[in-house]
Amino acid sequence: MTQTIPMTAAAIGGMGHSMKRKEDPRFLQGKGNYVEDVNLPGMLWMDIVRSPYAHAKIVSIDASKALAIPGVLAVITGKDLEAYNLHWMPTLMSDTQMVLPVDKVMYQAQEVAAVIATDRYIAADGAAAVDVEYEELPVVVDPFKALLPDAPVLRTDKPGKTDNHIFHWEVGDAAVTDKAFAEADVVVKQDIYIPRIHVASIETCGCVASFEKTEGKLTVWMTTQAPHAIRTVFALVAGHVGLSEEKIRIISPDIGGGFGGKVPVYPGYVIAVAATVLIGKPVKWIEDRMENLQADSFARDYHTTAELAATKDGKLTALRFKTLADHGYADAAANPSKFPAGLYHICTGSYDLQAAHVEVDGAYTNKPPGGVAYRCSFRVTEAVHTIERMVDIMAHQIGMDPAALRMKNFIEKEQFPYKSVLGWEYDSGDYHAALQKAMDIIGYDDLRREQLEKRARGEYMGIGISSFTEIVGAGPSKDFDILGIKMFDSAEIRVHPTGKAIARFGTKSQGQGHETTYAQIVAQELGIPMAHVQVEEGDTDTAPYGLGTYASRSTPTSGAAAAMAARKIRDKARKIAAYLMEVAEEDLEWEPGKFTVKGNPEAFKTIQEIAFAAYTNHPQGMEAGLEATHYYDPPNLTYPFGSYICVVDIDAGTGQVHVRRFVAVDDCGNIINPMIVDGQIHGGLSMGLAPALYEEISYDEAGNCLGGSFIDYLVPTAVETPNWETDKTITPSPHHPFGAKGVGESATVGAPPAIANAVVDALWHLGVRHIDIPMTPSKVWKVLRDHGVTGS
Amino acid sequence: MSMKTVNFTINGEAKSVQAESRQLLVHCIRETLGLTGTHVGCETSHCGACTIHLDGEPVKSCTMFAVQAEGKSLTTVEGLAIGGTLNPVQEGFWEEHGLQCGFCTPGMMMTATALLRTVNEPTETEIREAISGNLCRCTGYVNIVKAIQYAQRKMHATPAPEAVLQGGD
Numbered sequence: 001m002t003q004t005i006p007m008t009a010a011a012i013g014g015m016g017h018s019m020k021r022k023e024d025p026r027f028l029q030g031k032g033n034y035v036e037d038v039n040l041p042g043m044l045w046m047d048i049v050r051s052p053y054a055h056a057k058i059v060s061i062d063a064s065k066a067l068a069i070p071g072v073l074a075v076i077t078g079k080d081l082e083a084y085n086l087h088w089m090p091t092l093m094s095d096t097q098m099v100l101p102v103d104k105v106m107y108q109a110q111e112v113a114a115v116i117a118t119d120r121y122i123a124a125d126g127a128a129a130v131d132v133e134y135e136e137l138p139v140v141v142d143p144f145k146a147l148l149p150d151a152p153v154l155r156t157d158k159p160g161k162t163d164n165h166i167f168h169w170e171v172g173d174a175a176v177t178d179k180a181f182a183e184a185d186v187v188v189k190q191d192i193y194i195p196r197i198h199v200a201s202i203e204t205c206g207c208v209a210s211f212e213k214t215e216g217k218l219t220v221w222m223t224t225q226a227p228h229a230i231r232t233v234f235a236l237v238a239g240h241v242g243l244s245e246e247k248i249r250i251i252s253p254d255i256g257g258g259f260g261g262k263v264p265v266y267p268g269y270v271i272a273v274a275a276t277v278l279i280g281k282p283v284k285w286i287e288d289r290m291e292n293l294q295a296d297s298f299a300r301d302y303h304t305t306a307e308l309a310a311t312k313d314g315k316l317t318a319l320r321f322k323t324l325a326d327h328g329y330a331d332a333a334a335n336p337s338k339f340p341a342g343l344y345h346i347c348t349g350s351y352d353l354q355a356a357h358v359e360v361d362g363a364y365t366n367k368p369p370g371g372v373a374y375r376c377s378f379r380v381t382e383a384v385h386t387i388e389r390m391v392d393i394m395a396h397q398i399g400m401d402p403a404a405l406r407m408k409n410f411i412e413k414e415q416f417p418y419k420s421v422l423g424w425e426y427d428s429g430d431y432h433a434a435l436q437k438a439m440d441i442i443g444y445d446d447l448r449r450e451q452l453e454k455r456a457r458g459e460y461m462g463i464g465i466s467s468f469t470e471i472v473g474a475g476p477s478k479d480f481d482i483l484g485i486k487m488f489d490s491a492e493i494r495v496h497p498t499g500k501a502i503a504r505f506g507t508k509s510q511g512q513g514h515e516t517t518y519a520q521i522v523a524q525e526l527g528i529p530m531a532h533v534q535v536e537e538g539d540t541d542t543a544p545y546g547l548g549t550y551a552s553r554s555t556p557t558s559g560a561a562a563a564m565a566a567r568k569i570r571d572k573a574r575k576i577a578a579y580l581m582e583v584a585e586e587d588l589e590w591e592p593g594k595f596t597v598k599g600n601p602e603a604f605k606t607i608q609e610i611a612f613a614a615y616t617n618h619p620q621g622m623e624a625g626l627e628a629t630h631y632y633d634p635p636n637l638t639y640p641f642g643s644y645i646c647v648v649d650i651d652a653g654t655g656q657v658h659v660r661r662f663v664a665v666d667d668c669g670n671i672i673n674p675m676i677v678d679g680q681i682h683g684g685l686s687m688g689l690a691p692a693l694y695e696e697i698s699y700d701e702a703g704n705c706l707g708g709s710f711i712d713y714l715v716p717t718a719v720e721t722p723n724w725e726t727d728k729t730i731t732p733s734p735h736h737p738f739g740a741k742g743v744g745e746s747a748t749v750g751a752p753p754a755i756a757n758a759v760v761d762a763l764w765h766l767g768v769r770h771i772d773i774p775m776t777p778s779k780v781w782k783v784l785r786d787h788g789v790t791g792s
Numbered sequence: 793m794s795m796k797t798v799n800f801t802i803n804g805e806a807k808s809v810q811a812e813s814r815q816l817l818v819h820c821i822r823e824t825l826g827l828t829g830t831h832v833g834c835e836t837s838h839c840g841a842c843t844i845h846l847d848g849e850p851v852k853s854c855t856m857f858a859v860q861a862e863g864k865s866l867t868t869v870e871g872l873a874i875g876g877t878l879n880p881v882q883e884g885f886w887e888e889h890g891l892q893c894g895f896c897t898p899g900m901m902m903t904a905t906a907l908l909r910t911v912n913e914p915t916e917t918e919i920r921e922a923i924s925g926n927l928c929r930c931t932g933y934v935n936i937v938k939a940i941q942y943a944q945r946k947m948h949a950t951p952a953p954e955a956v957l958q959g960g961d
Contacts (some may be wrong), residue, residue, distance in 0.1 A: 020887065020889075021886070021889070024885070024886045024891060024894075025878075025886070026894075027891055027894030027897050028869075028885055028886060028891070028894075028897065028901070029829070029869065030828070030829015030830070030868065030870045030898050031829065032829070032894050032895075034828075034831070036822075036832070037822075037828040039823070039826075120819070121812065121815070200929065201893070202831075202896045202927060203893070203895045204833070254893075255893060256831070256833075256894070256895025256896075257892075257893045257929045259929070288835050289833065289835060289836065510893055511892035511893025511894065511895075511930045512892070513892065679889045679931060679932075679935060681932075682931055682932030682934045682935065683892060683930045683931050684932075686932035686933065709836060709838075710838035710839060710927075711838070715839075715929065717920075717923075717924040717926075717927060718919075718921075718926075718928075718933040719920050719921060719924045721920075721932060721934075723934060723937075
């Protein structure tokens with residue numbers, strides 16, 4: 001299990017080298033360029049008036065006091081935007097959401113009006129001075145109650161809408177599944193709620209919008225993971241008021257973490273654009289943290305009744321999930337168009353299940369719209385958490401070791417490519433090897449013995465496993481699009497006369513290290529040292545079109561495009577080398593950095609010599625230059641996987657869960673930069689720990705957000721975060737140009753059930769069957785109390 | 793709002809700025825002085841992205857007023873490297889991959905630099921506690937801890953680490 005690609009010399013720094021990151025020197029010296037760092041002459045500030053109510057009629061908006069403040073230039077309301085038909089906008093899921101409301105608000109913290117002023121403090125003064133009169137309406141918080149016949153209909157803007165149901169989606173053969181359940185020896189059933197959470201990247205969202213009236217050109221620096229798609233959305237939404245796509249430039253500068261939260265188009269961006277177009281001066285809008293947590297897209301919020309069937313000796317036979325998805329007041333999820341529940345049907349996981357049926361219904365509630373990822377690709381975390389919890393419940397139910405049950409039911413490595421019963425074709429895997437490695441590293445058998453001893457002493461120690469299969473790299477154009485735009489991605493490489501190169505991409509790093517890893521791909525393919533490859537992303541005026549970075553798609557799509565573009569360049573370089581050395585192309589052998597005449601190692605041309613010739617001495621009849629562009633349409637998704645084992649100790653007095661050890665064995669195929677992959681996994685694990693133990697955005701019955709600041713929304717610090725132990729297996733993707741799979745989100749997907757399984761494993765003997773995440777001390781303490789543990 | 797004249801030194805340079813009495817120190821640093829390396833992540837003292845040194849002590853500049861800096865000596869991330877040479881903490885973060893998106897990094901490094909100035913050989917637990925007022929969403933902290941340990945080793949192997957670290961304050 002080693003890399004199946006050759007290692008270049010360290011001086012070239014191709015794939016497999018832990019090259020230090022090229023982007024770091026500017027970040028380390030405070031020279032990063034994030035959106036808030038962009039300042040333009042004459043720039044104005046925008047602040048937003050937000051609703052204190054979760055559902056209310058707007059009786060009136062009185063801006064007179066705000067407009068009387070020196071420096072307040074304008075107060076923009078929904079009525080102002082209505083005049084341009086810009087008060088509503090489409091979501092990525094063919095729904096609609098308000099930019100600014102005209103008659104009613106649908107969630108607490110919804111945008112109600114925007115104040116434009118000469119200074120950030122004056123803008124805030126203005127926002128505080130806008131007088132809005134509301135008339136409260138009945139609030140719908142619970143998605144189950146939202147679907148009751150007597151529930152108030154929330155989307156009264158939709159003609160003929162008589163309920164709060166958004167969509168029904170199902171996959172799998174219900175009849176075959178029902179039959180398998182009827183015939184099963186053992187069936188386990190569990191309600192599992194995966195709560196609403198927020199990505200809480202340390203940089204909030206914002207933009208600087210600047211409209212140059214003389215040229216009619218709009219430039220928007222914004223916190224976006226998908227600048228090209230945003231440009232097209234702006235052109236489609238505001239085409240009727242004269243914004244034309246060639247006159248729109250979106251610049252996504254350095255981004256302080258994205259994790260999916262910077263995919264959507266938030267109302268604030270659109271209002272800032274409207275403001276700059278109306279006023280003719282640049283407008284800056286930067287969310288504060290509370291706005292970010294209370295109003296931006298959430299993740300998860302899936303209520304599932306899950307069932308799993310097996311024979312009495314532990315062969316899994318069928319799976320049935322019925323899920324209610326709370327989407328808030330609009331379906332503003334960021335999924336590929338054809339998948340209203342994302343790729344949730346990866347939920348058969350790592351197991352060779354022959355019957356499965358999954359249903360998802362979406363419901364409107366008085367909460368912020370969304371349904372984006374939280375560092376996971378399109379509902380995969382929800383799928384993995386539920387199947388991995390169910391497998392553990394089944395193991396405990398039939399008295400089988402959870403590792404043994406997994407080993408018994410894994411898809412065998414010989415079965416790949418494996419067609420899952422819910423329609424996916426898994427590209428490659430070796431699930432047994434990954435779990436065995438994790439068990440060996442952590443000393444699984446010894447831990448089980450220790451657990452028995454501790455249990456005898458009345459101590460609560462648990463061991464939890466998660467053997468996940470991810471599905472990333474969306475995606476093949478036959479099935480994957482966003483707003484109709486196919487989910488290819490791109491790379492453009494230009495080799496300069498002196499043999500240095502610039503490479504531009506349709507994706508956008510938010511910390512993943514693309515400036516380094518993409519340079520390494522080019523170095524691997526062309527032999528140009530990675531130090532000499534300049535990588536650029538995020539400027540729609542210069543980069544080739546692409547769908548952006550989310551869902552672990554950059555390496556599977558743009559990374560692949562880089563290799564393909566480099567290979568086009570290599571093909572041309574071969575012709576030039578043959579011309580220069582007066583030999584046939586077939587007589588040349590490539591090794592990274594040079595073409596050598598077969599059998600004559602003294603006769604070669606380096607890529608640098610060839611590049612120079614491409615501009616100074618190219619064959620007659622050949623185009624000058626050495627560059628190529630590739631738009632990569634992946635033939636399949638990639639399926640990274642791994643096995644995680646977590647050991648927890650639970651304090652019976654406080655209910656505190658302490659993660660003692662956590663071993664993560666990941667497999668993402670061939671690796672571009674091991675250091676960066678390890679870092680991605682560390683970060684992903686921490687974003688798996690967070691929802692497992694700490695984070696939740698919940699609401700009271702009046703629709704008040706209860707997780708709306710960092711006082712209540714507990715992002716783990718270095719103290720809560722364990723020292724992650726990582727290792728790997730390598731099973732290359734057979735269809736990716738260099739055998740890689742995405743990795744950025746594997747750990748976020750895989751970690752929560754390992755932790756949850758460990759906690760329940762510690763308490764199963766008390767009669768505990770399930771605890772919903774986050775497993776906070778108070779929640780665990782109550783479970784302990786309810787099961788007769790005094791807590792003394 | 794009345795404007796006040798505030799005098800302080802920042803990264804070794806004496807400055808006299810006009811500040812509204814309600815202006816936050818971080819906005820003075822970022823907007824008045826144009827030193828945008830200091831970031832804002834929460835405005836409530838939780839995330840630590842705005843951490844700077846005030847007379848050598850780490851403080852969260854999002855919850856101080858600019859006028860409170862009167863007569864003080866400030867250091868921001870821009871003052872860590874001397875003559876283009878990274879200080880041991882910056883070097884450690886680069887070597888050990890202690891940063892990803894880079895947004896929390898300036899504040900994290902300011903806290904780490906202050907820790908290593910006061911504690912010679914912090915244990916892993918001490919390091920984790922010291923940076924627990926600085927949130928990072930990308931790295932999972934493992935490599936940040938390693939970066940700080942790298943810096944600690946480097947400082948002990950370097951003849952005059954204090955001089956390098958304190959430069960600018």
